[in-house]
Each structure stands twice: as C-alpha cells, then as structure tokens.
Amino acid sequence: MPFARLAAATTPTCHFGLGLAAVGRPGYINLGRERDLPADRTVDALRTRTHELLEAAYAQGVRYFDAARSYGRSEEFLADWLRARPEIGDVVIGSKWGYTYTADWTTDAERHEVKDHSLAAYERQRAETAQLIGDRLDLYQIHSLTPDSPALTDKELHARLAEAAASGLTVGFSTSGPAQADAIRAALEVTVDGEPLFRTVQSTYNALETSAAPALAEAHDAGLTVIVKEGMANGRLAEPHAPDALKAVAAETGLGCDAVALAVVLRQPWAGVVLSGAASVTQLASNLHAAVVDLDADQLTRLATLVEDPRAYWEHRGQLPWH
Numbered sequence: 001m002p003f004a005r006l007a008a009a010t011t012p013t014c015h016f017g018l019g020l021a022a023v024g025r026p027g028y029i030n031l032g033r034e035r036d037l038p039a040d041r042t043v044d045a046l047r048t049r050t051h052e053l054l055e056a057a058y059a060q061g062v063r064y065f066d067a068a069r070s071y072g073r074s075e076e077f078l079a080d081w082l083r084a085r086p087e088i089g090d091v092v093i094g095s096k097w098g099y100t101y102t103a104d105w106t107t108d109a110e111r112h113e114v115k116d117h118s119l120a121a122y123e124r125q126r127a128e129t130a131q132l133i134g135d136r137l138d139l140y141q142i143h144s145l146t147p148d149s150p151a152l153t154d155k156e157l158h159a160r161l162a163e164a165a166a167s168g169l170t171v172g173f174s175t176s177g178p179a180q181a182d183a184i185r186a187a188l189e190v191t192v193d194g195e196p197l198f199r200t201v202q203s204t205y206n207a208l209e210t211s212a213a214p215a216l217a218e219a220h221d222a223g224l225t226v227i228v229k230e231g232m233a234n235g236r237l238a239e240p241h242a243p244d245a246l247k248a249v250a251a252e253t254g255l256g257c258d259a260v261a262l263a264v265v266l267r268q269p270w271a272g273v274v275l276s277g278a279a280s281v282t283q284l285a286s287n288l289h290a291a292v293v294d295l296d297a298d299q300l301t302r303l304a305t306l307v308e309d310p311r312a313y314w315e316h317r318g319q320l321p322w323h
Contacts, residue, residue, distance in 0.1 A: 002092045002138035002170055003200070003225045003272065005063065013288050015266065017064030017094075018057040019229060019275040023050045025072025027107035029320040031235030036279035043073060043105065049279070050077040051084075056281045058085075060288055064092045064273050066202075066227070068143055069125045070099035070113040079132045093136050094200075094227075096174060097125035098143035098151070107322055117142060117151040119160065126164070140164065141202060142173040147182040152190060162192040165199075172200030174229065178310040180204065181215035188222055202227035205271075207237060207246065207264050207303055211310040220270035227273045228265050232287075233313075234320055237261035243306055249299045256286045263293035264303055 022030050026041035038045045054065065067074040075095055082088070098117050103109035129137060142151050151157060151173075165171045175183045180203050190197045201219045203212045205228045216226050232238055237246060242257040250257040265274050278284035295303070308316075 005090055005092055013061035013291050014063055015271070015273055016057075016062050016288060016291070017066050017227065017273045017275045018053060018062050018284070019066040019277045020050060020074035020078065021068070021071050022277050022279045023053060024067065024074025024077060025101065025103065025112075026105055027103055027109070027112060027322040029234050029317070029322055030277065030279070031241055031320070031323075032238065033279060033323040036283060041107075047073070047077050047080065050074070051081050052281055053278060053284060054078070054081045056284055057276075058088065058091070060285070062276075062288075063090060064094065064227075066094045066229075066275055068096035068099065069128060070096075070101045070143065072101055072103075072105070075129060075132045079134075079136075082133070082136050092138045093133060094139035094141065094172075095129050095133065095137060096141040096143035097122055097129065100125075109322075112322060115144065117145075117149045117154075119154060119157045122157060122160065137169065139170040139172055139200060141171075141200065144176040145173045145183045145187060146175070146177050147179050147186055149183070152183075152186050158190060158192050158197055161197060162195075165197070170199050172198050172202065172224075172227075174202035174227075175212065176204060176314075178211070178314045180212040180310075184212060184215035184219055188219060188224075196222070198224065200225045200227060202229055204228075204230040205265060205268070206231045206233045207261055207306045208233050208308045209310060209313045210307050213268065213270075216268075217270045220272070225272040226270050227275065228268075228271050229275050230277070231262050231265045231274055232258055232277060233261075234317060245302050245306055249295070249303060252299065253293055253295075255289050255293055258283070258286050259289035259293050260295070260303075262287055262290035263295060264300075266290055267295070
C-alpha cells in the first residue's frame with residue numbers, strides 16, 4: 001500500500017499532509033482567506049501559490065498531498081508540480097470524486113459544488129483525474145460519504161472500485177456531517193468477494209468536533225489508514241477567531257493556536273495523517289510546529305471544554321460564507 005511510504009518516513013512531519021481545498025479555487029469557507037490569499041485570485045496566481053506550498057511542504061518533510069475534483073483546479077496545479085519535479089518519487093497523492101466544481105472560478109456562485117455518488121459520476125471523474133494525474137495517483141476517495149449515500153449500497157460501483165483496487169489504486173472515502181460515525185461504520189461493512197473494499201477514511205476531527213473518534217478508532221483497528229481533515233475547523237481554531245481557552249494554552253506553549261489545535265489531533269493514536277489546509281507558506285510553517293507541541297494533562301483538560309454538539313458544529317459550518 002502507498003501509505004507504507006509514510007510509515008517508513010523518519011521526518012518529524014511525515015504524519016502531516018497538505019490539503020489543497022483552500023488554494024485550488026478562488027472561493028472557499030475558510031475564515032481569513034481575504035488576508036491569506038492574493039487579492040487577485042487568477043488561475044495563474046493560485047497556481048503559483050499552490051506550487052509554493054507544495055515546495056515548502058515537501059522541503060519540510062510532508063509526503064502526502066490531497067486534492068479533489070471539486071477543489072477547482074487543484075488536480076491540475078498538483079499535476080503541473082509533479083511534472084516539474086519528476087525526481088520526486090516518495091510522495092503519496094490522493095484525490096476524491098463525487099462532487100463537481102460548479103463555481104466557474106468565482107467566489108459568489110449560487111452553488112460551488114454539486115454532489116453525485118453514482119457510478120456514472122465515478123466513471124466520468126475517474127477519467128478526468130486520470131487525464132491530469134495519470135499513474136501518480138495513489139488514493140482515490142469517495143468525497144463526503146454520508147449514511148444515506150447510494151455509494152454504500154451500489155454493488156456495481158463497488159465492483160468497479162474493487163477493479164481499481166486490484167490494479168493498484170488504494171480506494172477510500174471521506175465523511176462529513178453530524179453522522180460521520182454512522183457513515184464510517186457503514187463503510188467498514190462494505191465488502192467485495194468477502195474482502196473489505198475501503199483502505200482509508202478521511203474525516204473531520206478537531207477540538208470542537210470529536211464525535212467521529214470512536215468510529216475512527218474502529219477503522220484504524222480494522223487496518224484502515226485514518227486521514228484527518230479540517231483540524232482547524234475551517235479557521236475557527238486560528239487567530240483571531242480561536243476560543244479563549246485555546247489562546248491561553250497557545251500562549252503557555254509559545255506557539256500559535258493553529259499548532260496547538262493540530263497537536264490535539266496528532267496525539268490521537270488512530271490518526272495516521274493530519275492535513276494542513278494552509279493557504280500560505282507562513283501558515284504552513286506555523287501548522288507544522290504542531291509536531292513539537294507537548295501538552296500536559298491540565299492543558300488537555302481545558303481544551304476538552306471546547307467540544308461542541310456535532311449538530312451545532314455542522315450547522316455553524318454550513319453557515320460559513322464562501323470568501
């Protein structure tokens with residue numbers, strides 16, 4: 001499996017990944033993007049920013065890079081960088097299918113992405129991803145699986161995914177919403193010819209939203225690699241938006257709120273890869289300081305008070321504006 005390359009890495013930041021959701025398109029729901037990105041968010045400007053981030057991440061030991069069909073031109077930007085750096089062979093490349101980008105490179109579209117977990121959508125988007133990334137793709141995930149998704153019961157889709165897995169592609173899924181744990185447990189039951197279909201799970205977990213933790217532990221115990229997304233709660237755990245308890249602990253450590261928030265995720269025994277969604281090289285460097293944050297029992301107890309009801313958390317997330 002490609003994630004064995006991550007397990008064999010020895011850099012302090014090998015358990016970090018770089019997610020490209022915030023830089024592959026001009027609009028996203030992360031707080032603070034108006035100051036984190038160039039004012040002129042042309043395709044060329046965001047391509048340049050993405051390449052700067054990929055270079056900085058690789059130089060600092062990051063070896064997993066995460067894109068999606070719905071992240072604007074993230075796959076294209078990533079593919080350009082890979083072609084420019086053919087000597088780099090020790091990275092793991094992941095992408096996702098199931099959402100189509102519909103904002104036409106604007107920040108004020110009525111709909112930025114459309115969900116479709118059908119077999120037809122998989123076949124179309126798999127071909128699109130292959131045209132861009134080719135044989136550099138290691139992991140292909142169903143994007144934002146929920147308990148009501150037809151992808152959990154579509155046997156023909158499962159058969160096609162199993163064919164891809166047999167050819168060497170790792171097949172996984174990501175989750176979103178207040179019922180993440182239910183989606184994870186349902187996906188763990190999906191088999192083809194008696195064998196589990198999925199080998200990775202990518203879920204939201206952070207100091208505010210911890211409800212998926214028991215199911216992620218079960219997935220880890222079942223042999224899946226767990227990838228954690230939205231560890232910064234779309235900017236809610238970064239300055240200046242961070243809760244007072246997080247700001248206080250960060251001040252005690254001498255590091256940023258972002259590093260402390262990501263350190264909380266890193267210390268989970270089931271967390272295999274933790275994504276940074278940085279939009280700038282400075283932000284990325286601060287995120288990666290999480291690898292050296294040492295939190296004591298009192299600090300962890302204070303941070304545990306930040307946990308929100310999952311429905312309230314996801315309702316808040318759904319109200320975040322696209323910047």
